[in-house]
Amino acid sequence: MIINKTIEKSMLFHPYVYWNDFLSNEEINLIIQYCENKKLNDGSLTAGQKIDKSVRVSKVNFTEPDEENRWIFEKLNTLIDVVNQKFYGFDLVGYNMFQYSTYNSNENGHYDWHVDSHFGEIDPEGFGLHRKLSMTLLLNDDFEGGEFEYNLSKPKNIEIKKGTAIFFPSFVLHRVSPVTKGIRKSLVVWVEGPRWK
Numbered sequence: 659m660i661i662n663k664t665i666e667k668s669m670l671f672h673p674y675v676y677w678n679d680f681l682s683n684e685e686i687n688l689i690i691q692y693c694e695n696k697k698l699n700d701g702s703l704t705a706g707q708k709i710d711k712s713v714r715v716s717k718v719n720f721t722e723p724d725e726e727n728r729w730i731f732e733k734l735n736t737l738i739d740v741v742n743q744k745f746y747g748f749d750l751v752g753y754n755m756f757q758y759s760t761y762n763s764n765e766n767g768h769y770d771w772h773v774d775s776h777f778g779e780i781d782p783e784g785f786g787l788h789r790k791l792s793m794t795l796l797l798n799d800d801f802e803g804g805e806f807e808y809n810l811s812k813p814k815n816i817e818i819k820k821g822t823a824i825f826f827p828s829f830v831l832h833r834v835s836p837v838t839k840g841i842r843k844s845l846v847v848w849v850e851g852p853r854w855k
Contacts, residue, residue: 672826673810674830675824676818680733681821689758690798693721693845697719698760714770715768718757720755720756731756741793742791748791750791750849750850752850758844759845775789776789788850790828790850791849792830793849794823797821797845802839803837803839804835809830
């Protein structure tokens with residue numbers, strides 16, 4: 659129902675929230691080992707798109723749930739559900755996979771300003787679902803540079819540490835600045851839901 663006193667229904671909309679120490683060091687090491695046993699490919703802007711190294715230089719692989727990795731998905735699902743209920747209240751369905759990403763200083767690893775939401779035609783195989791809530795989990799801290807920044811009207815750096823999970827609406831502009839020393843490792847999830855209404 660449309661109302662004329664919107665102040666009665668208003669709520670604070672968080673550009674991002676974060677959760678520290680979500681995983682133990684042992685769990686983080688198991689995730690890195692699991693992901694690095696799989697082939698890493700050059701990251702593109704969207705699936706099947708040409709690589710544009712002026713925008714993104716990273717290596718990635720994707721993992722769908724199975725019996726071996728089920729514990730990872732269960733941990734992620736629990737945290738995603740808590741954060742969404744507490745801070746966003748988005749109508750979410752779920753996600754099919756997570757992405758493991760590395761940014762190597764030897765390659766000027768970075769991902770310039772972008773949003774995670776897709777624009778344009780709806781993929782008929784996606785059943786009209788939209789990316790609504792993004793999560794990035796930092797898996798290490800033995801690197802320099804590679805700051806996570808978001809931009810609503812001007813860039814702002816979010817200081818995070820190993821084990822910190824950042825959540826934000828998928829339409830928020832963000833980037834990973836160039837890594838200047840070492841390799842930055844992270845796990846990314848895009849949670850989908852019915853189209854916005």
